[in-house]
Amino acid sequence: MPQTNNMTIKLPDETRNRLNLLAKATKHSRVYLATRAIEDYLDVQEWQVQAIREAIQEADSPGARFRDHDEVLNHIEKMVEK
Numbered sequence: 001m002p003q004t005n006n007m008t009i010k011l012p013d014e015t016r017n018r019l020n021l022l023a024k025a026t027k028h029s030r031v032y033l034a035t036r037a038i039e040d041y042l043d044v045q046e047w048q049v050q051a052i053r054e055a056i057q058e059a060d061s062p063g064a065r066f067r068d069h070d071e072v073l074n075h076i077e078k079m080v081e082k
Helices: 013-026 030-060 069-081
Strands: none
Touching: 013 030
16 A cells, blocks of 8 residues: 555635545545545646657757748648537
């Protein structure tokens, strides 16, 4: 089992109430739901940061190709028309 540590957070009343209602409805603890929410958030943010890093690395690489704004808009408009 992974090691756990305590952390105190302040929640707006509305958020706390929503968490309480969801805990009752799902029969999960508030701690479980909050932990899952934080884990899900971290997964998304870590993925996004990694994707940005890779895009910057690709853009900085020799031979990187850039398109001008109008060219991209024209391409998108053609895709939408299909």
